[in-house]
Amino acid sequence: MSALFAAETTFDVPANVAFGILAVLMVVAAIRVVTTRNVVHAALWLVVVLGGNAVVYLILQAEFLAMTQLLVYIGAIVVLFLFGIMLTRAPLGESDDLDNSQRILGAVVGVLLLGVIGYAVARTWGTDRLDFAAYELPPRIEGVVSGSGNGRTQALANTIFSDYLIPFEVISVLLTGALVGAIVLARRD
Amino acid sequence: MTRALLGVELAYWQSTLVRVLAGLVAVLLLTGGVVYLYLFKFVSFMQSRLGPMEAGPYGSLQLLAEVGKWLQKEDIHTEDSDRTIFGLAPAVVLSSTFLMFVVIPAGPDLVIANLGTGIYYVLAVSSLSVLGILMAGWASANKYALMGALRAGGQLIAYELPMVLAVLGVVIAAGSLNLQDIVLAQSNGAIFGFTGIGNPFILTQFVAFAVFMIAVQAELTQTPFDMPIAESELVAGYQVEYSGIRFLVYFISEFATAVAFAAVASTLFLGGWALPASWGLSDGVMNVVGPIMIATKAVLLVGVVFWTRFSFPRFREDQLQRLAWKVLIPIALANILLTAVFKVAF
Numbered sequence: 001m002s003a004l005f006a007a008e009t010t011f012d013v014p015a016n017v018a019f020g021i022l023a024v025l026m027v028v029a030a031i032r033v034v035t036t037r038n039v040v041h042a043a044l045w046l047v048v049v050l051g052g053n054a055v056v057y058l059i060l061q062a063e064f065l066a067m068t069q070l071l072v073y074i075g076a077i078v079v080l081f082l083f084g085i086m087l088t089r090a091p092l093g094e095s096d097d098l099d100n101s102q103r104i105l106g107a108v109v110g111v112l113l114l115g116v117i118g119y120a121v122a123r124t125w126g127t128d129r130l131d132f133a134a135y136e137l138p139p140r141i142e143g144v145v146s147g148s149g150n151g152r153t154q155a156l157a158n159t160i161f162s163d164y165l166i167p168f169e170v171i172s173v174l175l176t177g178a179l180v181g182a183i184v185l186a187r188r189d
Numbered sequence: 190m191t192r193a194l195l196g197v198e199l200a201y202w203q204s205t206l207v208r209v210l211a212g213l214v215a216v217l218l219l220t221g222g223v224v225y226l227y228l229f230k231f232v233s234f235m236q237s238r239l240g241p242m243e244a245g246p247y248g249s250l251q252l253l254a255e256v257g258k259w260l261q262k263e264d265i266h267t268e269d270s271d272r273t274i275f276g277l278a279p280a281v282v283l284s285s286t287f288l289m290f291v292v293i294p295a296g297p298d299l300v301i302a303n304l305g306t307g308i309y310y311v312l313a314v315s316s317l318s319v320l321g322i323l324m325a326g327w328a329s330a331n332k333y334a335l336m337g338a339l340r341a342g343g344q345l346i347a348y349e350l351p352m353v354l355a356v357l358g359v360v361i362a363a364g365s366l367n368l369q370d371i372v373l374a375q376s377n378g379a380i381f382g383f384t385g386i387g388n389p390f391i392l393t394q395f396v397a398f399a400v401f402m403i404a405v406q407a408e409l410t411q412t413p414f415d416m417p418i419a420e421s422e423l424v425a426g427y428q429v430e431y432s433g434i435r436f437l438v439y440f441i442s443e444f445a446t447a448v449a450f451a452a453v454a455s456t457l458f459l460g461g462w463a464l465p466a467s468w469g470l471s472d473g474v475m476n477v478v479g480p481i482m483i484a485t486k487a488v489l490l491v492g493v494v495f496w497t498r499f500s501f502p503r504f505r506e507d508q509l510q511r512l513a514w515k516v517l518i519p520i521a522l523a524n525i526l527l528t529a530v531f532k533v534a535f
Contacts, residue, residue: 040327044274047320063306067313075316076346082323083342092269092330152305153366 012130015059022059026052037094043081050074061130064153208301216290219484220445221252226488227495228444235499259440262433269330270430278328279431279438281321286442288314289449294369296462296479297472307368308360311453312353315408318446319345322417322427329430337426340506341417344407347513348414352404354521358397358528359390359457368456376463387465391458396524398458400517405450406494407513409443413501414509447491455486 029048036042050073057066160168199207229251233240241248266275291314292307294300304310319342326338360366363374371390378388391398407414418426428439455461462479464470470478504512 038271040271040274044324063304064309067306067309070313071309071316074320075313075349079316079319079323079342079346082320082327083339083346086323086327086335086339086342092271092327 019056019059022052022055026056037096037098039085039091039095039098040082042098043078043085046081047074047078050078061152064156212290212301213287215295215480215484216287216445216448217441219448219487220441223448223488223491224444225249225252227492231492231495232499256437259433259437264433264435265430267330267430271328271330274324274328275430276435278321278325279435279442281324282318283438283442283445285314285316285318285321286446286449288317289446289453292368293449293452293456293483294372294462294479295483296476297369298476299462299479300369303367303369306366308356308371308453308457309366311368311449312349312356315446315449316345316349318442325431326427329427331430333423333425334427334429337417337419337423337429340419340423341410341427344410344414344417344509347510348404348407348517351400351513351517351521352408354518354525355397355400355404356457358394358521358524361525361528361532362390362394368461372456372461372463373466375460376466384467385465387460387463387467389458389460394458394524394528396520397528398454400521400524401454401457402490402493403512403517405454406497407509409447409450409494411447411494411498413497413504415498415503416506416509419503447494448487451490451494452483452487454490455483459486459490461486 032045054066054069241251244250244254322341326334363371462483
């Protein structure tokens with residue numbers, strides 16, 4: 001067993017154990033999102049899935065992305081879901097109209113998406129290895145509180161605003177479009 | 190990975206345990222102190238009365254008496270309530286509060302975790318408390334609780350934005366999200382070449398400071414922004430069905446969050462734990478002086494929050510939303526723009 005681990009120099013046991021536990025938790029929560037008959041419970045199970053996602057980002061050393069996941073998805077989007085549910089109807093207990101006849105279609109789309117995204121990710125980054133040793137922060141020097149890890153955020157910012165500038169701008173336009181569309185739909189005057 | 194603490198080498202789990210316990214003690218002591226100082230005494234003196242005087246000398250043990258009272262009360266819930274969610278909600282709010290303290294530095298070495306994304310992390314975990322409040326309001330099976338939760342949801346989301354935007358000004362000025370870096374940027378800074386008092390960002394980012402403190406007032410749902418628990422309209426809003434230990438948890442988290450936001454504000458704008466670098470104090474000294482500095486600044490800022498709370502009447506709901514979207518956000522955006530221009534120009 002130890003020889004197996006030693007063969008992979010960048011294989012991090014705690015990270016993999018944590019990922020395994022998280023993966024099970026997230027899958028169970030994801031299944032509960034679509035099987036629970038209580039619409040608020042579904043939204044709260046979604047919190048578990050999205051929170052688990054944030055921790056996976058942390059394990060992958062994407063700290064900024066993890067915090068964004070927390071702030072945007074849990075702090076804003078799920079809260080908006082709950083807000084919407086509670087503003088319109090807030091049924092305590094189970095409701096029977098949460099299901100429809102498109103179960104099979106939904107399953108097919110889900111599997112297809114898994115295949116496409118899985119293939120693309122494996123094809124692009126399949127052989128990449130995370131260097132867990134590089135995550136150790138450098139020691140602190142007297143008078144200088146260094147090793148803050150801010151460099152990774154700077155690297156991310158540099159990448160977004162140089163290599164991926166056009167996708168970034170396109171997404172901004174898309175979101176603005178969605179916002180304008182929402183206002184047009186809501187205001188009928 | 191080992192870390193030295195007082196010359197003793199500790200294993201990773203041991204140093205983590207020490208950090209968490211020390212953090213918990215510091216948070217609860219500060220919170221208790223703030224409750225006694227401001228909620229029991231400060232407000233009493235403002236209203237020409239003495240406040241609690243019986244429990245302990247000068248009423249100083251009143252807080253313990255209150256905690257004892259809450260702990261032995263029956264844990265009640267309404268018949269229709271969703272008991273699981275009802276029970277989880279206070280825990281969500283309290284964890285959101287305690288998680289905020291993880292990155293707030295109290296000295297060169299005194300921080301539970303020195304995250305690279307420091308201030309961003311604080312904003313992210315502080316936004317989780319809305320979730321607990323919405324859960325509480327819904328699970329209580331009470332229309333006043335639900336209305337309170339909806340008001341809280343709308344209010345906290347609205348004031349999240351000016352808060353984040355105000356913080357961005359400081360982040361641009363310091364060039365880092367990390368709270369230690371922000372503290373050092375102020376301690377090592379200079380005002381027109383004068384390094385005697387460093388460069389606390391309250392001087393250059395006073396607009397951001399004002400926006401941040403107003404947003405904090407609203408995030409804490411303190412008067413004049415206390416619509417979610419408005420006692421004359423909604424009884425007690427989302428807390429109305431809570432009693433005993435669960436209410437105690439809300440109470441602790443309300444004041445601990447006030448301490449947390451005040452500590453964040455002191456770190457961002459008042460120089461945090463640091464004294465100006467030109468004073469030439471060593472890290473060893475600052476590890477002792479630092480906690481006192483940050484605690485004093487935080488308690489003073491909590492005082493500002495409570496002073497406002499005890500002085501002003503409640504806004505109307507539409508005035509609250511208008512203030513956030515039409516006043517604070519444009520001001521904060523203009524501040525970011527100006528800060529960026531100055532950062533590039535100088």
